[in-house]
Amino acid sequence: MLWIFRIVLFLLIIYLFYRCFKFIVNPKRKLELAQEQKKFYFFDDQDNVRKNFFITYKGVLFEGEKYLGTTEDSFEVVSIFVWTNNVSSLKGLSLKDFYYIEGEIRERYPKAKIDWKSPIKELLNNNDNETS
Template sequence: MWLIRLLLFALIIFLIYSTIKYVINPKRKLELAHDQKKYFFFDDQNNVRRNFLITYKGVLFEGEKYLGTTENSFDVVSIFIWPHSVSALKGLVSEDFLFIEQKVLANYPNAKIDWKSPVKEFMQKSKGKNSSFE
């Protein structure tokens, strides 16, 4: 009888633990923000080899970090960002990509951000249009 009670107690503890792990899992938060078309930045800043994920307005972006040297330390100095689905970019404007750049630079202030196609070409056209009005 005591063994059954002990196993039942262990099962309840395990279920509570599993539920808490599920609720606070950042990957789940990323998926929820993606479904709700909100901004979420998922990254392990201690692991430079691991790419980060950003969801913004229902579009999932991935960023690849590269380590290099700054004036007095090793730090992330270059980041490439690309969308997972090009078709999901419909409706985004250059201000949206600048917002993403600002959020990434808040976490990696020494980094130079480069976009991969087709965002790269779009940003170059946007900068060209802005400079022609000045």
């Protein structure tokens, strides 16, 4: 009877270590931690086009929706819409920050056209009109 108890206890300890490890390496947790620390983090499953990606930058959480299309020689992500659900968190971000985020998206999806949703879209369009 004592051996059975020891085996069960040993298995329980192994299971707890496994759960702790899974918690530590969970990408969603890393995303939340990066948002709290106001760091950059890109959370994406590039193999699954149907899953949206998430970016945290300077404490702001952005979400991007990918659309598959055809290019000259293959099927690729050709369009991406990016937005944030909390518009008030954009306070303090500049054009340079949005261009940095676009650059990070382009590294992963070079053939995609990136569209921002309002109010970021207006900020970028106003800047494009002023430089023209």
